Amino acid sequence: MSHYLFKPRKSFIRDIKYLSKIDRSIVFEINDAISILKCGEKLPSEFKDHSLNGLYEGYRELHIRDTPKDFTASESNDVIVIYKIRYSQLVLIGVHAGSHDKLFHGPFSRYNKKINHDD
Secondary structure, X not given: OOOOEEEEOHHHHHHHHHHHHHOHHHHHHXXXXXXXXXXXXXXXXXXXXXXXXXXXXXXXXXEEEOOOOOOOOOOOOOEEEEEEEEHHHOEEEEEEEEOHHHHHHOHHHHHHHHOOOOO
């Protein structure tokens, strides 16, 4: 079984610091998912891990928290992680963490136009 080196981008570190101010337990949940990935294991189905396309072609998304039915999505109940695995060097790259709205439609979405595919 492969073990991956985890290399969070500056954007990921910034996102984690922000999320820790909202609810510190989010950071623990993200760390748990990353630990599974670092060990080269497949995430359990509740993480809804899937590949992305468009600007994030080649990246993956996992769900930490999904908004319960009949609730409005917020930064504490809608949390995803965008990541990439680089197999040639066994590196897991943390790209972003936050809500769907913030990462794909919110104020930081303008940064999504400049995805560095070289990692």
